[in-house]
Amino acid sequence: MKGDHHMILRVIAKCLIPLILIYAFYVQFHGEVGPGGAFQAGVIIAVALILYALVFGLTATMRAVPPWFTRALAAVGVLIYAGVGFWALLSGGDYLEYQALFGEPPGEHHGQHAGIIIIEIGVLCAVSGAMTTIFYALAGRVAEIRDEDW
Template identity: 65%
Template sequence: MKTDHHVILRVVAKPLIPIISLFALYVHFHGDYSPGGGFQAGVIIAVAVILYSLIFGITPAMKAVPPWFARSLSALGFIIFGAVGVWALMMGGNYLDYDALFNEEPGGHYGQHYGILFVELGVLFAVAGSMLSIFYAFAGRVTEIKDEDW
């Protein structure tokens, strides 16, 4: 008869992981007005998935968020970040010059707001995808070593 010694952790983690993810969105969208932003939100999202994998196992975590999705998310984040800079260059400004995005006068409202939002979204995707990819790479190696050694 096999007993589950992690019942309390599993019961606590099930409602806690969505709350952690929701907090990541809060940190991301309030990064313009308070401490936080894309980097911090990306790390928090990755921590939610890593917590899930530590409690429920690496295989269920890789089924929930596959490694190919983490790599694709990371690549998409870098593309979004770079695309905002190229967009500013194409509009006649400097790289990541938000005022040039909509051909506004310096200090315009739309360019600053949407430029920062897109860049922070790219950073969130890049950081979350990169952190998960690194975790999956290390977790996969530990699993291989355990299986071979035992």
């Protein structure tokens, strides 16, 4: 690699990125009972990838997480979200009515918990995929004005 003067930055990033991802999953799985949730966790995952791109370069990031994967992840997230809604409709309830997912009586809440978790996984996939795709689109643009012309 060219430029050993970035060695400390690379080492720090390699230590921070796993911690950022762990924090994203903490926000994801505790969003139901505390502040945060799937949208915030998806953005935090995208932030980890953006940090990787800023330190190691866009090309290396696109090799690690290809653009086709981020687009597919966003699409799968939307399908999961919509799929839970249609599952509820097919089970005799309203769109995204979690109680109808497992045909539970009104006093039970297992469908509610399962529905929320599945929906949040869909939102996590959609948001992290979309944010990373947007970053790839913006970061991969060719500048109209060269840096030397500023």
